[in-house]
Amino acid sequence: MQNIIPTGLVPGAAALAAPSSTRARGLVGFGARADASDATKILNELKSTFEAFKAERDKEIADLKKGLGDVVQTEKVDRINAEITKLQTSLDEVNSVLAALRVGGGGGSGLTTEQKAHKDAFNQFFRKGVDNGLVDLEVKAGLRSTSDPDGGALVPEEQATTIEELARTASVMRQLASVITISTGTYKKLVNLGGAGYGWVGETQARPETSTPTLAELAFNVMEIYANPAATQTLLDDARVDIAAWLGNEVAQTFADQEGAAFVAGDGVLKPRGILGYDIVANGSYAWGKLGYVPTGVAAALSDASNNGTDALIDLYYSLKSTYRNGASWLMSDAVMGTVRKFKDGDDNYIWAPPTSAAEMATVLGKPVYNDDNMQAVGAGNYPIAFGNFARGYLIVDRFGIRVLRDPYTNKPWVHFYTTKRVGGGVQNFEAIKLLKVATS
Secondary structure, eight states, X not given: OOOOOOTTHHHHHHHXXXXXXXXXXXXXXXXXXXXXXXXXXXXXXXXXXXXXHHHHHHHHHHHHHTTXXXXXXXXXXXXXXXXXXXXXXXXXXXXXXXXXXXXXXXXXXXXXXXXXXXXXXXXXHHHHOOOTTHHHHHHHTTSOSSOOOOSSEEOOHHHHHHHHHHHHHHOHHHHHSEEEEESSSEEEEEEEOSOOOOOOOOXXXXXXXXXXXXXXXXXXXXXXXXXXXXXXXXHHHOTTSOHHHHHHHHHHHHHHHHHHHHHHHOBSSSSOBOTTSSEEEEGGGOOTTEEEEEEOSSSSSSOBXXXXXXXXXXXXXXXXXXXXXXXXXXEEOHHHHHHHTTOBOTTSOBSEEOOSSTTSOOEETTEEEEEOTTSOOSOTTOOOEEEEOHHHHEEEEEESOOEEEEESSTTTTEEXXXXXXXXXXXXXXXXXXXXXXXXXX
């Protein structure tokens, strides 16, 4: 079989790819450029590379069945597989750039007189450290209810929204989960665990008293997260520098990185509680307050000679109730995705498929798959893959307002901007998310 590797693959990927930890950094404010044609070009290259991967993987499988396993052939498959990962990352990067460039395009239009006055005063505070009655203006702009000072200045609402949206483009869980904004320190909700009686009756029949439903209270506390970017006074004095874009650029990625790790693996202590921070039990023993798992059937891997890995993913797929599968998606790291890409179903079809359009996601078993390197690696006892309706299963709670404390003293001649926001998160529906465990049972 002829070896098919698209020409120009590596340069095309390298020109646009960046490490996932830098996603969205530098996307707004200082000349980041991308357009839809970039995404289309990468998508076309991704599709052709996947065809090459399938051809070489099929040859590898055929050779193994004949007892002719070839290390060179295996390395070739792995090399093309890695290029697919780079291209997918490149596509994600470009889509993040495009999404970020759409953020905050209002230019201040539509602001009330009070909001504009606050924005102008904040600009002077940010550049010069001049207060100009900023706290009172925050009250008039609706950012706080009283004029009692509590440290720092509140970022103008338009600018805070831009920072939140930039963080969303870089945080996978923020794209998947439900997000609400509150003005207090805790969000509480009651969940009906069932138990209310019901029945069918005729028009004139008596309605017997129903049993009392079982309710559970969920509480989501917001925790403080911070970033501490610095700039020289010379930069701040330059009127051509858009300070809103600069601050958003500096803190959005930090917030996204730290939040993203907490939304997946946080223990709930001084940070949100992530999906892996709860008790996890075999799906057959699932109970409210715990997440259910399906085993791979292999002690320390996703597959082995007698188990190609697809069966476990299918079992995970169907462990989720049908009411949640509509709108469900997969969550795993890039490395785990590279392994899953090799799996086939019973009809000899690869279960991974490239996006159908530049703005869409790749799929596994027909459901979108999102890459988040905060998910665990493959290893004995680990949970490398999640499948669920994350919008119904996980809730992110943002406390309204982002605060900045200007510090020109600690590290002269740099001016630091200690920027804080408060955010919480946790599972709000334990039926809506299932996990794959690397274990025999």
